[in-house]
Each structure stands twice: as C-alpha cells, then as structure tokens.
Amino acid sequence: MTIIDAPRATATDLQDERLVTPQGVTDSIRAMFRRVRGGDLGMLPVVAGIVVIWAIFQSLNPTFLSSTNLVNLTFDMVPVGILALGIVCVLLVGQIDLSVGSVSGASAAITAVVMVKNEQPVWLAILAAVAGGCAIGWLYGQVLNRFGVPSFVVTLGGLLAFLGVQLWLLRGQNAINLPYDSALVKFAQLWFVPEWLAYALAVLAAGGFLAVGWARARTRRGAGLSHSSPQWLATQALLLMAGLLVAVYYLNRARGVAWMFVFFVALVLVMHYVLSRTRFGRSLYAVGGNAEASRRAGINVRRVYTSAFVMCSGLAAVGGILAASRLAAANQSTGTGDVNLNAIAAAVIGGVSLFGGRGSAIAALLGVLVIQSISSGLTLLNLDSSYRFMITGAVLLIAVGLDSVARRSRQAHGRG
Template sequence: MSDLAKTPADGTPETAPETPADGTPETAPTGSTAPATATVPEQRTPAVDPRLLVREEGFMGYWTEFGRKIRGGELGSLPVILGLIVIAIVFQLQNDNFLSAGSVANIAVYASGLGIMAVGIVFVLVLGEIDLSMGSVAGVGAAVWAGLQVSNGVNEWVSLLAAVLTGTAIGALHGFFFAKIGVPAFVVTLAGFLGWMGMQEWLMGGEGSINTPSGSVVESLTSYFFADRIAAYGLALAAIAVYVFFQLRERARRHTARLPARPVGEILLRTGVFAVLVLVVAYVMNEPAGARGLPLALVLFLAVLVCADFVARRTVFGRKVFAVGGNAEAARRAGINVDGVRIAVFAVSGTLAAFGGLFVASLSGGATKSLGGGNTLMLVIAAAVIGGTSLFGGRGKVWSALLGMIVIQSIQQGLNMIGMSNSIQNMITGAVLLAAVVIDSVSRRTQKTAGRA
C-alpha cells in the first residue's frame, strides 16, 4: 500500500492533501467539512481612572461627578459651608456689625484655642475612640505653666515647654492604659477627666487664679495683632506660594509614578479660589474701619492645622491612623503596630489639649481652677463632628476642626450681638451638633447602599 493513498473500507481511495507551490503542507480540516475559522481573542478595554473621564468632559464632567457624590452620600464639607453661609446671612441681617472687622477678629481669636484642641480630638475620632479628658488636660497644662513661671520665676519658654510636655505625657499614659492594658478609652479618659481636674486644683494650691504677667508670651497669644499690612498680605502670598508648590509637586510625583494627575488648568483654578479666600481674610483683618490687623492666635492655629494635615495625609503615621480607625484587626494583620499608633494618637491629643489650654488662659487673663471646665470639652468634640469628622472612626479631615469651630463661634458671636442668653446659645449649639451627627449617619448609610462605604 502506498504512503500517499490509503483505501478505506468502502474502497474509495483517500487522496493525500496537496502540497502548495511553496512547499508548505496544507493542514487538513478535522472533525468537520466546514472551513476552520481562526478564534480572535476578545478585545478588552483598558481600565481608565474615573477622574480622567471626569476631566475630559470638562465642566459638565465635574458637575456630573458632583451629583453622583451627593446621591451616594459623599457630602464632604458641603453641609458645613452651606451652614456658614446661612449663619452669616441671618446674623448680618440681624446686626450690621456681624461681618465687621472687629467681629471677624473676635471669632478668629476665640476659635483658635479650642480649635487647636479640636485638632487633637480629630485624630482620636479618626481612630474610632473618644477623649473625655481634653478640658482637664488643658487646665493642668495652664496650671503647670502658671506655677512654674508666675509662682516660681522659671523662664517662660521653659514653663511653656513643660506645660505642653505635661500634656504629651498625660495623653501617652491614657494611650498606654487603653492600648496595652485594654481599658476602654471612654473609661480611661473619663477617669482622667476627674483625676486631672483634681490635679489642676492641687497645682493651683490656695490660689483661685494666677494672673497672666503683662507682656508675657501667653498674654500675647491672643492679644497680639500684626498691625502692619505687609505682614498680613505677606503671609497670604506666602501661603499661596506654598499651596502652588505642593500642588505642582504632587502633580510631578504622580506623573513620575504614571498615575492620573490634575491638569494645570485645574491647579490654576484651585489656586485662584484659594488665593481669593486668603486675600479676602487679609483684607478684612486690615483695611475696614476698626481693623486691628491679623491675630497671632489665628496664625498659630493655621500653622497647627497645616502641620497636622501634612502628618495625617502625607506621612506613614497618618496612613496608619486611618488604617487602624477603619479596621484595627486588618491593620494588625498588615503589620501595623496598632498599640503604638493608639498611644501616639492619644499623646498628640494631650499635647494639643495642653497647648490649647494656654490660649484659653490667655483669653481668661490667667490660669484658674475652673479652666477647661464647663462646656469646653463639649465644644471641642462638637467642633470636630460639626466640621465633618465621623464619630464612627476611619473618616475625617484635620480642617474639620477649623470649619466646626468657626460655625460654633459664629453662632455664639451672633447670638451675643443680638442679646441672646447663654442657655439659648447652648441649646442652638446642641441642635447643630445633633444635625451634624444625623447627617453623618445618613451619609454613611447612603454610602453603604451605594456600595462605596
């Protein structure tokens, strides 16, 4: 039998496949007489970052994205900003001096001390915990400063440093009992609230109050104003330059990593909005009748905010804080020292509480046995929550301390100007706090429904 043809059972010879002219054998079809068709691999569309699609659509893209976030419960700082606008309009209609230079300066000065304390509570809330000892720690810090500088003649800078470090040590102690011993933060800080209040009274001794020395650093914290216009506008221009630098630096970093980055046009738009805000503040503080200049207290408050925001968003420690606040067990399995993060966060809270207590002492004219008492703690927590920090942990921004404290101080300033009593002020502040928590709860529920929690 030939190798070129084989005879099947029916006797019909099977013809061998023909060889093309180029000598390449043609492959015979298998299993079917239909011609074989080559399988074309499915073309997959590469994933595109949604932010690029939004930017490609221009203004309508941003508007569509804004609507999507609102429907999904991602409200951000929008309720606070709208609330501030409503507050300004209502009180300005009631009293023409509400938005005057003097009134705005008072709001800024009174917001600074408690606002610095609120920055500390933001870190604790992001961790998913609470610190009820803020007011007492502020009082102890002020008592340490007054006892060292005024009563014992210690150098004022040494006294200030000792006061702040006392707050750091107290906060770290709270964190140790919480993280290492396992005592709930609520119980630890509640015990601290009572214990440090007693320590404050003991440090003050028989003195009901220790007055702030004239011309001292503590007195200047809330009484000094940069009367020179160059200082205010220079700081404003410096802030704009720093903002542009970090925006361009972030854009270059993302380009290097081949990640989506903001286009130059968007950076210019953001810079323009930021520039208008800071220049308006500089103008209001310097130009209108009755203006005293830029308050030192506001400058220090903003400096604390910038530093804290950098730590929270640009450092490994900040990312660890959010990771632990979001899911402590997952953070532990990822190799994060959860106990160390918790101790550090409470140390930060104590540090800022003591520092803020010096501002409160400056405003009240000295350290007293009751400094940090009353509604101090409630105002600090309310500022963080009203500003947008979640009570449920894992979500919040340092700048919420600024927004929330401005809301609270604006309400108090406006009610004082129209002659409302403190009882009415507390009721309204409580209602605003409740509204903020309700908005936060509804927002989280909406995000879970939309699958973005």
C-alpha cells in the same frame, strides 16, 4: 516601512471612577455630584451651615460681619480649635477623649505655677505644660492597650483626675495672674501680623497650594494615573489667593490678622499634611476604618492608638496655655464648663466621623468656626447661654445624623 503610532495608554485609574482625579472645572463638578450621591458629603454640610448661620445673624444684627467682630472671632476660635484638632486625631482611630478640657486646665495651671510662682522663663513653662499633656496621652494609650479599658472610661476618669490636679496646683487660689508684659499674653492679645506680611502670607499660601498640587499631578502622571491639568491648578490657586487677600484686607480694616490665629491655621495645615501625605496619617485612617485588618496588614495598632492620644493631649495642653494667655490668668474655671463638649462638637460638626476612619484636620477649623459664630451672634443679640447650648446641640445632632445617613449611603454604594 510605515510606522503606525501606538494608541495612547489610558490612565490606570480611569477604569474605576472612584479613583479618578478631576482635571478641570467640569470634571470637578461631576466628581462632586458623584461623591454626594454616593454618600461622601465631605465638608459641604458644614460650609453650607456656616453660610446659613452668618446670613441669619447678619440679618438680625449688621454688626456680626463687621471687621471688628470677625477679628474677635478669630481670637476666640483658637483655644477650643486647637483642642478640637486633637479630638480629630482620636476620632480618626475610632476612640474618644473626654478629658481635653481638664488637661487644658491643668496645663494652664502648670504654666502659671512655673512662670509666676517659680519665676521660670516662659519657654520652660510652656515646655513643662506640653510635656505633661503628652505624658497624659501616653498614659491613656498604655491603659487602653495593656488593660483593654475603653477610651470612654479611661478619659472620663482623666476628666475628674486632672480637674483635681488643676485645683491642687492652684491650691485654693481663684486665679494666678500672668504678667501682662509676658510674651504669652502679648501673643494672645496684642500681637498682629503687619499688613504687608499678611498679604505676603496670603500669596505664599496660594503659591504653596499650587506647588503641592503640581508636584502631586507630576507624581500621578509618572505613575500612569489621571491628574489635574495645570490650567485647573492655576485657577484654583488664583481663586484661593483672591479669597485670602480679600479676607486679609477686611480684617486689616480693624486690628488686623492676629498672630495667634496664624499659629492655629499653621497647626491645621501641618496636621492636614501629616494626615493626608504621610505613612503615619494613613495608618490613623486605616486603624479607624478596621483595626483588625490594619493589624494583619502589619500596622502597629497599639502604637497608633498611643500616638493619637499623645497628639490629642499635647494639643489640649497648647490650647490650655493659649486660653490662659487670652485671659492673662489661669483660674479654677479654665478648661471647665462646656470646653470639652465644644471641642468634641467642633470636630464632629466639621465632618469627622464618630465611627472612625473619616475626616480631616480642616474639620477642626470649620467646626470651631460654626460654634464660635453661634456664640458670637447670640452675644451680639444679648441672648443668654441657654440659647447657645440649645442651638449648638441641635447643630451637633444634625451633623451626627448626616454622618450616620451618609455612612449607610456609602456602604450601599460600595464606598465603605
């Protein structure tokens, strides 16, 4: 009796190219071109923008890409970057928060009052500030859900109200200085990762990327779907490790890698995992894409809105605490000025859609890198803030324009 081998089963998702997972270098390049043609630009514009901005400023001032300036850049990115990370959450659900700057300022004032005036431990001051921020986000969610007041109006009121709270807490003082020997100030100014540990974290990050990719490939293989090959996953991990090791080496030529920057990157990675690998994260994208369809699918839309605002205001509180720690003082200008606009601009420039339902946590990291690179470059050129505002505004306008054009292209190609 002759046994005839059964034909190999074709992966289910190969019938729709939009669902196929690239398996190698060639497949990845082809998939990238397909996405770009379909209007899914992803992070390509912001990465290209960073390369162009860095090239221009380096040509105008060779100090720009020095290790010393890049270390300062990593410090400056963190407070606004954490605020931008919160903005990502509300933009994903199709809402907006205009009060993150005021919330961060009020949280900085709470921290200073609890630490300095009431002489309480650092951990209690941080807990009080973050709890206050989360309570503000919960309040926004209730007003939006119960009364139907647009988030633009709710948070615009919050911008003014919590600026008043900040001034009231300071009670006419220009600033409340934080102790220089406190853990908060040292964390934001003086603490750096030991060289050996920085290299170990770089290797660990690459290993984590490989482990996550391998687990995802195994899950897809078990479900009969296309999956990345082990060789391609290993190549990506090696490239990532090489890039991280070079970055660590270059920063270590100056002061090194700041713990505050490591904290920010860790927050971005945790948020990226939550958004891309959890049910809650998928709910955020679903509500931002179509709230009514999400409601009919059984998603508690009101709870998702409230959660997004709580996360945004909680992260704004963390950003305010670190901003005050960076200056070793909470003052009347903390969180004011262009902080609000920079946080929103960073999220949008990083690739988060103003229309909701598209974007990632990595957008906060890339977007704030663009904004702080512009600020740092203009400072080195001794140009005043007027140029920074004009250039940042132009970059933001280009980002929103690309988002709008890409959205229409996706709809024309049936990608939503």
